[in-house]
Amino acid sequence: QHPQPTMSTKATIRKERYESRVKENKYDIEAWTWLINEAQQTGDLEVIRDMYERFLNVFPTSPKHWLAYLELELKYSNFNEVEALFTRCLKTVLSVDLWKFYLGYIRRINSGESGSSVTPEARAIIEKAYEYVLSNVGIDKDAGPIWADYIYFLKSAETSNTWEEQRKMDSMRRAYQKAVTIPLNNVEHLWKEYDQWENNLNRLTAKKFLGEKSSAYMTARTALREMRLFTDNINTNVVSLPPKWTANELAQLDLWKNYIQWEKSDPLQLEDDTAVMDRVAYTYQQAFLVLRLYPEIWYSFASYYLELNKPEKSLSILKQGIEIMPTSLLLNFSYAELCESRRQLDDARQAYDQLVTTLDKNIEDLKATAKQQIDKLHEEAEAERASLNLSDDIDGEVREQLRSREKHVKKEQDAIEKKLNDQVDVIARGGSLVWINYMRFARRTDGIKSARALFSRARKAANCTYHVYVSDALMEYHNSKDAVIAGKVFSLGQKSFADNPDFVCEYLDFLIEMNDDNNTRALFERTLATMPAEKAGPIWLKFLDYENKYGDLASIQSVEKRRIEAMATPSVNTMESFLKRQSYLDVRNIEDHELG
């Protein structure tokens, strides 16, 4: 009988499982949640701290987890650690809850021993803290209670002379007048309070002061109602995950986009570009708390600054986005183009080089992971085989078992390889787009020779697709006006992509354009002789079209017949061929009007 594993062994195994899950997919939030809980169970500060650090490294904008981390340190009265954490998170995580916590902390360490009144110095610090917090998150609709607290705090100031009293009134009025023009959740309540307060002070001046602000207050109240149409349905209680484009994600994304758009329209009628920009930027920052891994939000933010003629800000946003998503083509291409238009050519070049390197590395990593998985598969199979303790004369049943096991391993290996190839293909195509853009950039900024040098680099890259060849060939033809070099590039591509119908079609288009009949026909024949029928469909169609437009009837009919024989599917027949030929551009009268 096997010994019962101890609880701790069981827990260790389970922990390892979750650890390997987050290792494989760092965004596996379920596994993270389990690991954090497990760390908390240990009660070991170092262990929990380490877990939070690891988690926040992946999810640096999760207010909930920063708060939990802060609360932990505060529980141990580690004030230095708390303050260090505030330094790390406050400015990047514009969460009202987090900033409220900060305020609470400042009030706590600055209030005297229990019951004793606050010293003037401490009051000054707290007041500064309020101002600091409100200048950062004061326009948040959820910042209403902070405003209310602030005003209450101001009210509670003790005064000893008229001058001080006057000063207190002024600062309270300033606070009220600011707050009632912001679409705060409690703006109506604040307005009523303010109204009462002014009227209690002086009925005459009240009329004047309230009159000055009432229209802005009304606008803010209306804006709050409009804003809620977006915010009520936006879910902020999630961590930033890479989009999987689920219906829910798309709906949330749309809400955010509309919300941002609404802020851009200046619903508060601020007539102050900076103020509008601040509100819009705040909204983008809010969006980043949950949509941090959506390149389009970063792009949109950068474009917004560019429209306002603030290219530095735009560049900085793009740079931040690229740091978070180094392989985003949207962000990198935008960044490189902006650098190019500002003649920061080295920066642009660096962006392209970084992309090329990172994408290549990603492919290498994928391949390495796949290899590990396959190796493990074989090891396990080998171990199982060994455990069977096979002698020389194994019986049929065991042999059958082995065969079925081998088949299973083969199938799993195929699945891993298929997945790898699909993933590599996407990245390789992206990488080719980078090379194409990089080559265009080089041509524009440094001439064709520089572009050619990049093409040589691209060709040597392991994961370059045919698109790079086509793009380079056509650049040679259209920019250098050199059909010979263009032809050479195509025939270079032919060496690697002769079995790719898309490439061959591009090559054929080029040869046809060049009126190079001999090579056109030769390429048709060579391709059709070797390419399997299931891939050759487009080549046959092009051949048919070519002969139909420029050949003689015998050639047309011969290609027609050969195509039908080669394709050997019921949908490819004489009538289908005939109809394909009897149309021109968008004129398909026979199909449109004569056939059922």
Add this chain to the structure above:
Amino acid sequence: QHPQPTMSTKATIRKERYESRVKENKYDIEAWTWLINEAQQTGDLEVIRDMYERFLNVFPTSPKHWLAYLELELKYSNFNEVEALFTRCLKTVLSVDLWKFYLGYIRRINSGESGSSVTPEARAIIEKAYEYVLSNVGIDKDAGPIWADYIYFLKSAETSNTWEEQRKMDSMRRAYQKAVTIPLNNVEHLWKEYDQWENNLNRLTAKKFLGEKSSAYMTARTALREMRLFTDNINTNVVSLPPKWTANELAQLDLWKNYIQWEKSDPLQLEDDTAVMDRVAYTYQQAFLVLRLYPEIWYSFASYYLELNKPEKSLSILKQGIEIMPTSLLLNFSYAELCESRRQLDDARQAYDQLVTTLDKNIEDLKATAKQQIDKLHEEAEAERASLNLSDDIDGEVREQLRSREKHVKKEQDAIEKKLNDQVDVIARGGSLVWINYMRFARRTDGIKSARALFSRARKAANCTYHVYVSDALMEYHNSKDAVIAGKVFSLGQKSFADNPDFVCEYLDFLIEMNDDNNTRALFERTLATMPAEKAGPIWLKFLDYENKYGDLASIQSVEKRRIEAMATPSVNTMESFLKRQSYLDVRNIEDHELG
């Protein structure tokens, strides 16, 4: 008080209405049915005869109406007329009912006076008639009763000696043996009868004779069951109308196609090509009774003969189809191509010329009809105006009435013109396809000069679309290898089609291919300066693509900006432009993977 119109006046008005309906649309079967009924009400033979003639001219394959017409003449014992009608319809309308009627007629005029026995000469005539009928429609599944009658007729022959008796037995056996191998509706009954008959004659020879046919009978019985899957759902009780592509029409067409396909597969395992061909041809003929105005059935029948290496038959079928549908591109192009491959070049030329002329005439007719309608509209409006008896000082209400009436007239006129333009456009595009094919034909058979002459003719044709220019230009470039002439043809086209974005795009593609940067940019600028924004979308996109691939960054961004300004729709914005540029061929990684 107006006088009450007499019944006859009322009837005349109604009749005129139906007459004008069939004049406007000769396939208005409802109107025809009313007119035939009305003619029959008159009881006037000449009137009814005239109506049938007119109807059968439009619907020459309607067995029901031929039968009605025949019955009418027979009622008046107009035997000459009856026989003349048989001559006109029998061979072209392979309807069992019609041929049965013919048989009945032959039997009636050849049977002696009531009760008296038939003379040997008359018997011979009737027997010949049976043979004639069965050789024409004997393979029809509904011809079973004719076969049964025929055998009964043979049985009823009186014999006076063994030799005659033997001869009678032989012909009966021949008939039985033929009939039981055809999938006739009553084939099982015929087989039982035949079995009994042979066994009554001689049990020994019966086994031999029945054994010879039993397998073919079984096949026929199975085939009948299969055939019913098609025929049970085919509706033959309709006249041939031009397809409107309703769901029901498409379903019927599909049934027919499958039925014909099934016959081609030789379900009776005849192993006799001619016999299979006869059955297939018979099925096509049956299809024509209701699908006479479906070009694809004619095309399919012609192709069938061509596959069997019977081009003359194929040509003859196509010719028949063209006679019925002179503007069918499917039939005319097939015919012309077949003529060309048989070097009957004059016939091909004639087909193209016929098409060009007929299509032009169709357009003229449409225009004339539209003009008539518009003229009538204005006349009516004028008459109404006159009836208002307007003096110089008309009051506001009347003026308002007049204005509203004028607006109404304008609206109706617009509707007529819109419909006309749509119809003309379809025909003009078809006509251009004819010119394009005609030019290719001329180039292949007579050289480029001949094709050029046709292009000159096409250009002068009123309804030539831009496609003809593009086709001719590219023919000049690819066949004569003359980019200069090609360019001239394009710039000739530009004179007529400068406001057509599709044409301009083709022209631009050509200039770009020719690396003619100056003219490319000039054409872009000229077009974008004059073409309205709602049409210029594709031109802007092409310009953007062109600059993006081969221009400098400043030009790219300038075109991008200009495009957004010019298009002025929310969907055309910086991001959309950027994305359009940041893709290459089928690689759209940003849209596919980075955006929601």
